[in-house]
Amino acid sequence: MTVKDILDAIQSKDATSADFAALPLPESYRAITVHKDETEMFAGLETRDKDPRKSIHLDEVPLPELGPGEALVAVMASSVNYNSVWTSIFEPLSTFGFLERYGRTNELAKRHDLPYHIIGSDLAGVVLRTGPGVNAWKPGDEVVAHCLSVELESSDGHNDTMLDPEQRIWGFETNFGGLAEVALVKSNQLMPKPDHLSWEEAAAPGLVNSTAYRQLVSRNGAGMKQGDNVLIWGASGGLGSYATQFALAGGANPICVVSSEQKADICRSMGAEAIIDRSAEGYKFWKDEQTQDPKEWKRFGKRIRELTGGEDIDIVFEHPGRETFGASVYVTRKGGTITTCASTSGYMHEYDNRYLWMSLKRIIGSHFANYREAWEANRLIAKGKIHPTLSKVYSLEDTGQAAHDVHRNAHQGKVGVLCLAPEEGLGVRDEEMRAKHIDAINRFRNI
Numbered sequence: 001m002t003v004k005d006i007l008d009a010i011q012s013k014d015a016t017s018a019d020f021a022a023l024p025l026p027e028s029y030r031a032i033t034v035h036k037d038e039t040e041m042f043a044g045l046e047t048r049d050k051d052p053r054k055s056i057h058l059d060e061v062p063l064p065e066l067g068p069g070e071a072l073v074a075v076m077a078s079s080v081n082y083n084s085v086w087t088s089i090f091e092p093l094s095t096f097g098f099l100e101r102y103g104r105t106n107e108l109a110k111r112h113d114l115p116y117h118i119i120g121s122d123l124a125g126v127v128l129r130t131g132p133g134v135n136a137w138k139p140g141d142e143v144v145a146h147c148l149s150v151e152l153e154s155s156d157g158h159n160d161t162m163l164d165p166e167q168r169i170w171g172f173e174t175n176f177g178g179l180a181e182v183a184l185v186k187s188n189q190l191m192p193k194p195d196h197l198s199w200e201e202a203a204a205p206g207l208v209n210s211t212a213y214r215q216l217v218s219r220n221g222a223g224m225k226q227g228d229n230v231l232i233w234g235a236s237g238g239l240g241s242y243a244t245q246f247a248l249a250g251g252a253n254p255i256c257v258v259s260s261e262q263k264a265d266i267c268r269s270m271g272a273e274a275i276i277d278r279s280a281e282g283y284k285f286w287k288d289e290q291t292q293d294p295k296e297w298k299r300f301g302k303r304i305r306e307l308t309g310g311e312d313i314d315i316v317f318e319h320p321g322r323e324t325f326g327a328s329v330y331v332t333r334k335g336g337t338i339t340t341c342a343s344t345s346g347y348m349h350e351y352d353n354r355y356l357w358m359s360l361k362r363i364i365g366s367h368f369a370n371y372r373e374a375w376e377a378n379r380l381i382a383k384g385k386i387h388p389t390l391s392k393v394y395s396l397e398d399t400g401q402a403a404h405d406v407h408r409n410a411h412q413g414k415v416g417v418l419c420l421a422p423e424e425g426l427g428v429r430d431e432e433m434r435a436k437h438i439d440a441i442n443r444f445r446n447i
């Protein structure tokens, strides 16, 4: 039995759940990996010069054992997330430490502690097998998977699954991720695949859409409301392209920051009107490595006021980190919120705390999304309220190049990867609904 037989069953369209259950599992499959004996390969290089094409490999790997509460999924498509870029450049730390730590927790978790890490935190595909105790899903189900892996053995996570002490991001802090022909997930990561999307379109939103939903919309994040002025950094990027859609769909006013006219056009085509091209306007928030320039914060704030008719920002959607954080705190209105989920440009932030406490602003840390938030975010995709922002699609062989594009900020929206799917455009089950939204679905394609 090979993965080719699995693909044939998926493409036959009339294969039943019993047919999938009867398919023998392959002994091995192709997967994107990084190698433990290469974690020092970029030592001494600047972050920018660490090249994912050198550290990312396509290997034949053995199928992992299936445990209770888990599912093996045939992956038709996946997408590149920035966490895979971090893994591939071994920053801010090597992810093998996460696998070792997980491996020490229990007998079954030892499977994850291997000399290779199969990465990737998104997938769209078909369930092949479920482990003991799984009743909600069966072989043949067409699914997407969110990337929250929790054990839920402690009461700490019972109100909000992100607060579980054993909370991990699948394919980053666990092994057997989605950039592969087969993936191993906990069955409660599974969600229905939106019928009107192809495999690669369905695989694109997952991680970033759920993260943007918690960070901006959920009461666990900023709790955005109608009329809010929302400053969105990287508004046409992975996270930002969903934050912009949530702001528009929720009656808020996105102020989109981008770095080129082309990206400004994409934001306009999504319906945004207030756009700041940070390259054209040349903001320089740091005079040198140690010193920020408050005059530049003020110039940025004035520009925002021009675009909003004199209003300041209710919510900042932060992720660039060190480079922008001082400005983000400054331009937030009295009582406003800065919500942050990352530090792409550096994690040691500096800001003038007088502007935070005197104006009663709040900084909220946000990370991925709990089960419910991930489900709600996927439901909005399935209902055609929020759309994938897929631009370019790569083959599994070219994942290194795809990650390199994202690392160099040479991409738009989301970058997809075909895993088992032999070509783009397959897997659509609801053509009528697709036709209604086709322009929005294709908005980011091939730009």
Ligand SMILES: C/C=C/C(=O)SCCNC(=O)CCNC(=O)[C@H](O)C(C)(C)COP(=O)(O)OP(=O)(O)OC[C@H]1O[C@@H](n2cnc3c(N)ncnc32)[C@H](O)[C@@H]1OP(=O)(O)O
Binding pocket: 082, 083, 086, 091, 092, 093, 147, 169, 207, 211, 341, 342, 368
């Ligand atoms: C969905 C997508 C998401 C993204 O893309 S996010 C962006 C990409 N991801 C990242 O950049 C990952 C970032 N993660 C990290 O850099 C690290 O992951 C952390 C800095 C968050 C944590 O570092 P660590 O060293 O793993 O954990 P410690 O908590 O510092 O544990 C080390 C030891 O310190 C002890 N400790 C923790 N808190 C305290 C405390 N408050 N007082 C005293 N000790 C403490 C612990 O217990 C442990 O100890 P013991 O080594 O003995 O087990």
Ligand SMILES: NC(=O)C1=CN([C@@H]2O[C@H](COP(=O)(O)OP(=O)(O)OC[C@H]3O[C@@H](n4cnc5c(N)ncnc54)[C@H](OP(=O)(O)O)[C@@H]3O)[C@@H](O)[C@H]2O)C=CC1
Binding pocket: 081, 082, 083, 086, 207, 208, 211, 233, 234, 235, 236, 237, 238, 239, 240, 257, 258, 259, 260, 263, 278, 319, 320, 323, 324, 341, 342, 343, 344, 345, 366, 367, 368, 369, 406, 409, 413
């Ligand atoms: N904690 C969590 O749950 C999550 C965290 N993340 C993290 O968030 C970060 C962004 O992820 P994602 O949106 O997918 O990445 P992308 O690269 O797709 O988009 C980020 C955008 O931010 C803008 N940007 C980058 N650097 C700077 C800077 N120095 N100053 C201002 N703007 C900048 C760029 O847009 P432009 O050039 O147009 O301004 C870029 O396109 C990553 O670090 C990632 O690891 C992502 C998802 C979940």
